[in-house]
Amino acid sequence: xxxxxxxxxxxxLKTGQSMTLQCAQDMNHNSMYWYRQDPGMGLRLIYxxxxxxxxxxxxxxxxxxxxxxxxxxxxLRLESAAPSQTSVYFCASSRQGSNSNQPQHFGDGTRLSxx
Amino acid sequence: SQQGEExxxxxxxxxxxxxxxxxSYKTSINNLQWYRQNSGRGLVHLILIRSNEREKHSGRxxxxxxxxxxxxxxxxxxxxxxxxxxxxxxxxGGAQKLVFGQGTxxxxxx
Numbered sequence: 001x002x003x004x005x006x007x008x009x010x011x012x013l014k015t016g017q018s019m020t021l022q023c024a025q026d027m028n029h030n031s032m033y034w035y036r037q038d039p040g041m042g043l044r045l046i047y048x049x050x051x052x053x054x055x056x057x058x059x060x061x062x063x064x065x066x067x068x069x070x071x072x073x074x075x076l077r078l079e080s081a082a083p084s085q086t087s088v089y090f091c092a093s094s095r096q097g098s099n100s101n102q103p104q105h106f107g108d109g110t111r112l113s114x115x
Numbered sequence: 116s117q118q119g120e121e122x123x124x125x126x127x128x129x130x131x132x133x134x135x136x137x138x139s140y141k142t143s144i145n146n147l148q149w150y151r152q153n154s155g156r157g158l159v160h161l162i163l164i165r166s167n168e169r170e171k172h173s174g175r176x177x178x179x180x181x182x183x184x185x186x187x188x189x190x191x192x193x194x195x196x197x198x199x200x201x202x203x204x205x206x207x208g209g210a211q212k213l214v215f216g217q218g219t220x221x222x223x224x225x
Contacts, residue, residue, distance in 0.1 A: 004157070035215075040217060041217065042203065042215045042216055042217040042218055043158070043203070043215040044215075045212060045213075045214075048212060058212070090157055090158070092157075092158075101145060101146050101163065101165070101207060103148060103160035103163060104158075104160065104213060105160070106157030106158045106159070107157050108155075108156050108157045109155075109156075109157055
């Protein structure tokens with residue numbers, strides 16, 4: 001099993017460009033998440049999808065949009081990239097629980113630089 | 116806002132020694148989880164301890180939770196070079212969301 005797969009692994013954009021980060025999981029998980037990781041800041045939740053058909057904002061949603069395309073796929077879109085969005089982006093998934101007791105499974109990240 | 120804060124931020128020990136990392140948090144939780152992140156990779160789940168548990172073991176890992184002090188510790192016994200990584204605590208309070216701390220960078224010297 002591949003687990004959680006993120007594409008691309010690396011990307012360089014110019015300010016104002018748009019792009020979509022792709023994420024797919026093959027574990028039949030209901031819940032999926034997008035985080036960004038910056039030095040000294042740990043992981044911060046951007047958006048999450050508790051189940052297919054639902055999405056909710058996390059701690060730092062501004063400048064991002066998401067789409068839960070189906071149960072397997074959850075994409076993150078930057079409409080107009082800004083240098084402040086330079087970061088490493090992680091996608092994760094988990095089995096759905098009534099609360100957050102379920103461990104999350106992470107992809108290996110997309111390293112995004114905005115010039 | 117960060118819920119968990121790990122201490123120390125960085126730890127360097129000799130192979131074979133034990134490593135202890137601490138996590139403090141601010142609000143009530145349902146559970147606390149520890150994750151490992153190797154350089155350039157995603158996080159890997161290590162262990163979950165529920166709010167009604169005080170101690171949990173998994174192989175060379177021992178986790179304690181003190182809800183009265185809002186703190187947890189991760190002990191790695193008999194450390195190995197492969198344990199070199201960053202370790203994060205994450206607290207769960209509901210709605211399928213976890214809040215991660217800033218991590219402890221652990222270096223095991225041969």
